[in-house]
Amino acid sequence: MKHIADDLTKIVESIQSAGGMNISEDYVMNELRKIQSKVIDTTPKRFRSHLNDPIPDSTLDYLDNGQSILITGAVGSGKTTTAFAIGYQWTMRRAKKFYIDENAGANRHLSIPSIIIHFTTATEYLFDIRNSFNDGGAESVRGKLKNTRLLILDDLFASKATDHVHEEIIHLINERYQWERPSILTSNKSIEEIADVDDRIASRLSEGLVLNFKSKPDFRIRKD
């Protein structure tokens, strides 16, 4: 954890060198630590040791612009791990920017940056929608994913899907795109294979960043 403390010290130093902000070091450190531990707590344990794996700033920039990041690649190539690392680092970058650049005003406590990352698999999402039809809650399931600040939608097209399922996914992606809410998606299918399944989804996702882990080894097998 040492490098995290170092990191926070640097933030405070940059706030001080920017000058004029009347907030205490302790306050900023505390707020950032709170955000950090919230994100770490909501990350499944097996992905936590990779949260600080290097992610280029240019990758995070896509999310700032409300665009999506699609991570494709074979089983065990590290897609979900990387999705969590990107989500964590983007959230921390936003939080740091917030304290340093954006909200020097007095109402900081009223507008702490939204740190919500929602993680689900595509299968689980569709299952939740199907199940909620009984109690009329499909809209609330959809609404949650539409509105969350950052969505990680894992294992897109892991199983064969009907047109209805494609409609749900394209609707979700479109809604988030329209409101400039970024998403990180993973799939074992390449963008070309996704295009074969549904070219509208492939076309939308191609506008964002597409990372291909094809050449990475299966980390699960390598470890054993």
Ligand SMILES: Nc1ncnc2c1ncn2[C@@H]1O[C@H](COP(=O)(O)OP(=O)(O)OP(=O)(O)O)[C@@H](O)[C@H]1O
């Ligand atoms: N850069 C890395 N170095 C070493 N191990 C890694 C790395 N990235 C991921 N791993 C490990 O490899 C395993 C598989 O990673 P992960 O679950 O992210 O793969 P995946 O591509 O999402 O697989 P799947 O297609 O089955 O969902 C995990 O145990 C993870 O901790």
Ligand SMILES: [Mg+2]
């Ligand atoms: Mg995965």
